[in-house]
Amino acid sequence: MTQQIRIGLFGTGRIGQVHAMSVAAIEDAELAWVCDPFVEGAERTAAEYGGKVSTDPAEVFASGEVDAVIIAAPTATHVDLIDAAIDAGVPVLCEKPIDLDLERVDRLRAKAAAATVPIVLGFNRRFDRHFAELHRRVSAGEIGTLEQVLITSRDPAEPPAGYLASSGGIFRDMTIHDLDMARFFVPDIVEVTARGANTFSATARELGDFDSAVVTLRGAGDELVVITNSRHAAYGYDQRFEVFGSEGLLQVGNQTDTLVRHWGAGAVEALEPYQNFFLQRYAEAYRLEVVEFLMAVRGEPSRSPGFEDGRAALVLADAADRSARTGGSVTVDLSR
Amino acid sequence: MTQQIRIGLFGTGRIGQVHAMSVAAIEDAELAWVCDPFVEGAERTAAEYGGKVSTDPAEVFASGEVDAVIIAAPTATHVDLIDAAIDAGVPVLCEKPIDLDLERVDRLRAKAAAATVPIVLGFNRRFDRHFAELHRRVSAGEIGTLEQVLITSRDPAEPPAGYLASSGGIFRDMTIHDLDMARFFVPDIVEVTARGANTFSATARELGDFDSAVVTLRGAGDELVVITNSRHAAYGYDQRFEVFGSEGLLQVGNQTDTLVRHWGAGAVEALEPYQNFFLQRYAEAYRLEVVEFLMAVRGEPSRSPGFEDGRAALVLADAADRSARTGGSVTVDLSR
Amino acid sequence: MTQQIRIGLFGTGRIGQVHAMSVAAIEDAELAWVCDPFVEGAERTAAEYGGKVSTDPAEVFASGEVDAVIIAAPTATHVDLIDAAIDAGVPVLCEKPIDLDLERVDRLRAKAAAATVPIVLGFNRRFDRHFAELHRRVSAGEIGTLEQVLITSRDPAEPPAGYLASSGGIFRDMTIHDLDMARFFVPDIVEVTARGANTFSATARELGDFDSAVVTLRGAGDELVVITNSRHAAYGYDQRFEVFGSEGLLQVGNQTDTLVRHWGAGAVEALEPYQNFFLQRYAEAYRLEVVEFLMAVRGEPSRSPGFEDGRAALVLADAADRSARTGGSVTVDLSR
Amino acid sequence: MTQQIRIGLFGTGRIGQVHAMSVAAIEDAELAWVCDPFVEGAERTAAEYGGKVSTDPAEVFASGEVDAVIIAAPTATHVDLIDAAIDAGVPVLCEKPIDLDLERVDRLRAKAAAATVPIVLGFNRRFDRHFAELHRRVSAGEIGTLEQVLITSRDPAEPPAGYLASSGGIFRDMTIHDLDMARFFVPDIVEVTARGANTFSATARELGDFDSAVVTLRGAGDELVVITNSRHAAYGYDQRFEVFGSEGLLQVGNQTDTLVRHWGAGAVEALEPYQNFFLQRYAEAYRLEVVEFLMAVRGEPSRSPGFEDGRAALVLADAADRSARTGGSVTVDLSR
Known part of the structure; x- marks a missing residue:
């Protein structure tokens, strides 16, 4: 080139x-x-x-x-x-x-x-080396038919009040990444059930927002996806992914800066807390996202998510917000 | 004595x-x-x-x-x-x-x-050494205020069709144990949201039952509890518990018969599949359940769950069943 | 019976x-x-x-x-x-x-x-569930030809001075268990090389004993066995075993009382320190040792180690002691 | 700049x-x-x-x-x-x-x-992120006084016969990296005891070389260092490091390309085999080695090992070779 x-x-x-x-x-x-x-x-x-x-x-x-x-x-x-x-x-x-x-x-x-x-959306997590490999192995049929997906996603600390006020709420601002990751594995989501809670943040409460949430998605093939979110985590940025199928289970755990483990009088086999936030955890993914975009620019085959993926994540975030506020489920049709 | x-x-x-x-x-x-x-x-x-x-x-x-x-x-x-x-x-x-x-x-x-x-209910998992220690450490305040509980509970294989037919459905037969464990950590549950799915079992489908389910509970203090169930798991009996609080996280993973790990050309650090089912996994818990019951019999202080705990689990299982069938949430008041 | x-x-x-x-x-x-x-x-x-x-x-x-x-x-x-x-x-x-x-x-x-x-020697570790399973899998050929064995064995704390004085030294008192375990996997040892060190214990130094030691054994098939000992370990009783073969590796790690892991601001995935000493760690092994002895008493097939195993461990401990004091290796012939 | x-x-x-x-x-x-x-x-x-x-x-x-x-x-x-x-x-x-x-x-x-x-020697492992952090934490006193170091270092596969013939033998070609890493933690080595074995390689045997080896070093402070080497490992490049001190233990385990773990009917919690060889495992370390060299070139403070470090590793490799061939230990004085 x-x-x-x-x-x-x-x-x-x-x-x-x-x-x-x-x-x-x-x-x-x-x-x-x-x-x-x-x-x-x-x-x-x-x-x-x-x-x-x-x-x-x-x-x-x-x-x-x-x-x-x-x-x-x-x-x-x-x-x-x-x-x-x-x-x-x-x-x-x-x-x-x-x-x-x-x-x-x-x-x-x-x-x-x-x-x-090409219109490409910046869902960088799809390019994270670990999640991409997870996706490759699931797609290769290693765990048979996909039945359940469990996403645990907790930020290390709540963003500033000013940011929260214009963020559109936890589902549109934070969960939206997890919703896209859900669609990475189960593209056709048909039902959204969300429940939010107020556990620690006075700011979120005042804004009518949540700081803790659980979202259950149903795929067209009756797959169930569970997303668990919190706006804080004392031990660092918590980003875990589990895909369960008829033949087994694949997981991606959290990443630490180094492989050093400690044994002491109070605890053993302890790792240092996780990489502090998304710019570190997904540094390589941000780079690969641009690389993949440039492939699309050159007309080469590219795995980049597009406009419809960006829209779908927003549809699901809206549905989660509505579900959490009304107490029911929200049926969605991403193809319409 | x-x-x-x-x-x-x-x-x-x-x-x-x-x-x-x-x-x-x-x-x-x-x-x-x-x-x-x-x-x-x-x-x-x-x-x-x-x-x-x-x-x-x-x-x-x-x-x-x-x-x-x-x-x-x-x-x-x-x-x-x-x-x-x-x-x-x-x-x-x-x-x-x-x-x-x-x-x-x-x-x-x-x-x-x-x-x-004393009227004691046989929720043996409360006496499992690992869960009991988890409970002790959460109660001791080690992770601050409890905010979320994640229970993953998958049976190794579906029970026989005859058993299924009279089991009362997945929520009353299988989830009920997890519902009691949820109450072990968050006794006062006020809202139940459940979604069921049919992923692999023709029997369950014919019986109008589910073989995969997600239940979200809300505690009176806005704690969120997520239970993920499946009627099968290729890798053995899957019983995991995670409690997330304002100061950290405590987990109990699965138990293997031995500590032997294997490194080979195809995979490394591999353990043998998990203990096959509840009679093995909870063998000690069944014994301790009886020991604790005998303490109650003798009039000694006992941690045994009682009639109201048994009733509460059933109320929650009923609510989960109703929620899964109607698509909404079910509000419960366990004290009434 | x-x-x-x-x-x-x-x-x-x-x-x-x-x-x-x-x-x-x-x-x-x-x-x-x-x-x-x-x-x-x-x-x-x-x-x-x-x-x-x-x-x-x-x-x-x-x-x-x-x-x-x-x-x-x-x-x-x-x-x-x-x-x-x-x-x-x-x-x-x-x-x-x-x-x-x-x-x-x-x-x-x-x-x-x-x-x-039957004359049976009390090498209980051979009956530890984990080591017995390790032995079974190695014997079944799972890792091909055995090439190396690594034993890490550290006591939680030094015994009292009075005990040390009559113990016969670290090799005859402490290493002897590891020497028998080495022979469990490589029965025919032909060469012993040991090096001792004084790292922390004034008592050991005064007694002319060591508190830290490394023993390298050579088997008749040119297998190498390494035993690393210390008389103390801040994090509890450390008993690890690794067998390396032409096709892979099998390990047994340490055992904790429970499966509870902790995530906090200072460290993540941390377990509680190990079971404090041999009476806990090998409780089941002590029981099985007696069970297996009773099988021998009844004339049933038994895996119990015998007089020659007891003698061999002592021969090796003597050789280790001599090697550590003279600086060379000691050739042994356990069959003579 | x-x-x-x-x-x-x-x-x-x-x-x-x-x-x-x-x-x-x-x-x-x-x-x-x-x-x-x-x-x-x-x-x-x-x-x-x-x-x-x-x-x-x-x-x-x-x-x-x-x-x-x-x-x-x-x-x-x-x-x-x-x-x-x-x-x-x-x-x-x-x-x-x-x-x-x-x-x-x-x-x-x-x-x-x-x-x-500046004359800088290419011991790149000192710049590996994981080992460098291990060194930092040991130097910071986290495990008290250093007492033992355990290095496990196994290559994935034997090099070609032509390479072996001119390599100077396992100690000068392969162990030399581990000897430098030993000196990274215990600079002043005073005694070398090595034992070699022939387990699988006809080539090594014909060349009078070993394919399996154990080296025990003694530091001036009576620290013991054990290096275990093999010229092959079915499960990939095995590079582990353990430092044991009076207050605890620090370890660096092996690195995998991704965090993906697999649960299946035959094994659970399994990772994919390790990165295949040193160019992958130490890719970042090679880069940092040059970065650090350029700091020395500019006259800035640099942690680069120098001529004397290169010489010391060779002295120790020679001593290991002599010890393995003669059966005794070899006393060294790196300062002479």
């Missing part, structure tokens, strides 16, 4: 930085434009990883100097930026969620479906 | 044998009467572990030769036998469930509450 | 108590005589587990009331008591070591070889 | 390729010259990672265009190349061993000691 892929990056916050670094490290890609209304952020990122600076997305698309764009700007901008990328005929990798409002997503849906450029 | 406690045993099936052996092994107890309408069973048990033989419970109670009774007869006989034990003023240990019909249980409820003799 | 085997017990110290309890719990055996020059010990043991009391071994043998004897008296008495048992035609189970002085052992050797009654 | 460090690379075999890749990936370093008498190798490497090509080391040093050199050429060239680097005043990273002949090493020793440029 001799041709450099020129990337335009929207947004230079935490995830934007991660993507800038990934692009800079990939041999046949380069950061061509960095765009952020907060111009100092754009300038700092461009200084470190290259690219021209802009505060206006239109300027980036009009330049004719980007072969693909990565959207890491605030959620509210996603729909418009995807729309503009389609108009410009430029492949796009957009961070999840597409939007917090399903109606806005659906207004773009037909256009996205008709788009000839 | 020099005085022997004379035990009357009703029922000489699989569990009856286990209890007979436990009684025989306890120094200050003895099998005085063995009662089973299937007289050969009673005779065989008495020949091995001692005691007189009867086919008629009334004869046992009338003999005046029993200081306590253990009921391991079919479920349908439980209510009447407990009733008779109360009338005879004899402490009773009864296998779960009290009955499959909550109305029958409730007709005995006031009398049981007024009884002056 | 309707005939009771009447046991005479010599010695009522810690191990004597364990054996008394084992005999009492076995249905077709009974404690017939309890013998200890410390008569209060004998009386207390007889009161709890049955049997007549004596302070004189000759009285026990002369009574004609013992079908087998168990020797748990001080090491210095072992040779004479085995000798007397042979003369009395009574099977004997003797605690290790036979004696600390190989010459004394060898004076009894021919007579022991000619004896028609 | 704006100034690029220009690297000259000698040798473009397997390890040479690894170092070329590491240099290319480091921002402030570049491959300036690639030198190999096998010119096609040099050309291919330069084409991929940059640099001019030469078949003559003298040309590289004379160019004045290298700020540091990395020696990955055959062992027989190491001494002369280090010598030339010292003469040229250029820092050098040399793969282990310095030479197979201690006399040749010692002829360079004084000159190396007097050299003003």
Whole structure:
């Protein structure tokens, strides 16, 4: 591959930085434009990883100097930026969620479906080496027919109150990743049952949000998926996955920085607490997500999740929210 | 303790044998009467572990030769036998469930509450060394405030069709043990949400029963409990327990017969499959259950679960069944 | 088995108590005589587990009331008591070591070889469920040709100075168990290389003994066995075993009282420290050792180690001691 | 650091390729010259990672265009190349061993000691993340006084006969890495006892070499170190480390590519076999070794092992070889 892929990056916050670094490290890609209304952020990122600076997305698309764009700007901008990328005929990798409002997503849906450029959603966990291998082995039939999936997903600590207030609630902000992972193994979900609880966070309670939740999904083949979430975990970022089938079970446990175990007078075989949060735990997955996106850009076969996957996760998050608030289950049809 | 406690045993099936052996092994107890309408069973048990033989419970109670009774007869006989034990003023240990019909249980409820003799329910898992230690450490505050409980409980293989037909369904037959274990940690359950599925068993499907299920319970303190059940597991009896609190997490994993691990060309660090079923896995717990019952008989402090615990498990199983069939949640008040 | 085997017990110290309890719990055996020059010990043991009391071994043998004897008296008495048992035609189970002085052992050797009654040595670890299963799987060829054995064996804490002074040194007192276990897997040892060290114990240093040691054995088939010993371990009794073969590896790790694991802010997946010492760790093995001895007494096939195994362990311990003191290796021929 | 460090690379075999890749990936370093008498190798490497090509080391040093050199050429060239680097005043990273002949090493020793440029030896395992963290925690006093070190090191499969013939034997070729790791924790070794065995390899036997070995080292503080080696392991590359101290134990186990565990009818909790060999297992360590070397080149504090460490490993390997062949121990004084 001799041709450099020129990337335009929207947004230079935490995830934007991660993507800038990934692009800079990939041999046949380069950061061509960095765009952020907060111009100092754009300038700092461009200084470190290259690219021209802009505060206006239109300027980036009009330049004719980007072969693909990565959207890491605030959620509210996603729909418009995807729309503009389609108009410009430029492949796009957009961070999840597409939007917090399903109606806005659906207004773009037909256009996205008709788009000839790849529209890729940033569900990076699918590219985590461990989960990808789990998926490969399940797909290879190693545990027979898939019957149950258990996802345990607990954040190390609650985000700041300001973030929580605009997050759309635990299901749309946190569970949404687990909902996509559920669909990685059971794509066709037909029923959502969620229950939320308030265990420790006064902030969540005041916002009418939950800090603890259990979501049960039913797949079209009567598979059951259970997601257990908490907004905190004293021992670090807890990300476990278990797939149970007719012939056996496959699990992915948590990752520690090192293999060192300790034996002492008070406890034995003890590992150090887990990697603290998603930027560490999924560092490699973020990089591979971009690599896979670039494969899609080049027209090569790619496993990247697309617009419909992004929409499906939001449909399920909405359904979970409704179920948790009304006490029933919510039936969904992701194909409609 | 020099005085022997004379035990009357009703029922000489699989569990009856286990209890007979436990009684025989306890120094200050003895099998005085063995009662089973299937007289050969009673005779065989008495020949091995001692005691007189009867086919008629009334004869046992009338003999005046029993200081306590253990009921391991079919479920349908439980209510009447407990009733008779109360009338005879004899402490009773009864296998779960009290009955499959909550109305029958409730007709005995006031009398049981007024009884002056111990009425103990056979929820043996509470006496399992591992779960008991887990409970002790949670109670000691080691993980702070309890927020979530995850119970994974899978049988190695489906019971025979005949057994299934009269079992009352997966929630009343299998989940009921997990429901009691949930109450061991979160006694006051206020809401039950259950979802069942049909994944592999034609028998269960024909009976209108499920072979896979997820139950979410809510405690009065907004604790969430998740129970995951399957009627089969290729790798053996799967009995895991996880308690998550504000300060950490405690788990009990599965037990293997030995500590031997194997490293080979195909896999490493592999253990042999788990102990095959409950009689092995909970062998010690069955014995301790009887020991604890005898403490209650002697008027010593005892941790044995009682009639109300047996009733509560049935109320929760009924609620789970209703929730799974109707699609909503069921609110319960165990104190009413 | 309707005939009771009447046991005479010599010695009522810690191990004597364990054996008394084992005999009492076995249905077709009974404690017939309890013998200890410390008569209060004998009386207390007889009161709890049955049997007549004596302070004189000759009285026990002369009574004609013992079908087998168990020797748990001080090491210095072992040779004479085995000798007397042979003369009395009574099977004997003797605690290790036979004696600390190989010459004394060898004076009894021919007579022991000619004896028609079973002479069994108390190497209980061979009956530990985990090691026995390890042995079975190695013998079944699961890891191909045995090439290396690694034994890690560390006591929780140093014994009292008085005990150390008469123990015969670390190799004869502590390593001897590991040497027998080495021979369980590689019976024909031909070379012993040992190195001792003084790491923490002023007592050991003053006695000219070691508190840390490594022993390398060579088997006749060029198998290498490594034993690592320490007289202390902050985290409890450390008893690990690894057998490496041409096709793989089998290991037995340490045992904890329960399966409970803890996740906290400082460490995760932590188990409680190991069972504190051999009476706990090998409780079941002590019982099975007696069971297997009784099989030998009844003339049934038995896996019990015999006089030659007891002698071999002492030969190896002597060789280890010599090797550690001289700095070379010691060649042995256990068949001579 | 704006100034690029220009690297000259000698040798473009397997390890040479690894170092070329590491240099290319480091921002402030570049491959300036690639030198190999096998010119096609040099050309291919330069084409991929940059640099001019030469078949003559003298040309590289004379160019004045290298700020540091990395020696990955055959062992027989190491001494002369280090010598030339010292003469040229250029820092050098040399793969282990310095030479197979201690006399040749010692002829360079004084000159190396007097050299003003860094001479770094390629003991990459010291930079492995897991072992480095183990070292940090031991150094921090977490397990009190170090008393024993256990190193288990088994290669997945025997190298080709041609390689074996010129390798200098198992101790100089394979154990030498473990000997350096022993010195990482116990620098001052005073006694070496080694025993070798022939278990499976006809090639090793014909060459008078061993395929299985145990080495016991004694440190100046009476620490005991045990190294267990085998030239094959059915389950993959086995690299374990255990450090035992007065207050506890720290271990590093083996690494698998993923965290996926499998439960099936035949075995449970099974991981996939270990990473196949050192280029995978120590990939990161090879990179960090170069990073650390470049810190030394820049005059920054560096943990890189030096000439004396390279010599010490060879002294110990020689001693192990002599001990294994003569049957005694060999006393060493690394400071002389």
